[in-house]
Amino acid sequence: MGYAARIWGLIIGAYIFIISGMIMNGNLIWTDKLQQLEAAQTRVINFDAS
Secondary structure, three states: OOHHHHHHHHHHHHHHHHHHHHHHHOOOOOOOHHHHHHHHHOOOOOOOOO
């Protein structure tokens, strides 16, 4: 196996490791744009003027 192939293997392996860890921890969640817009409309932001 050539040097470049080993480097690409490490890069791809690291990428898969990071993405799978994020999915398992719930930090990577695929949402629909409509769901995001609905959630944004129900948010209330309070500004304290004092």
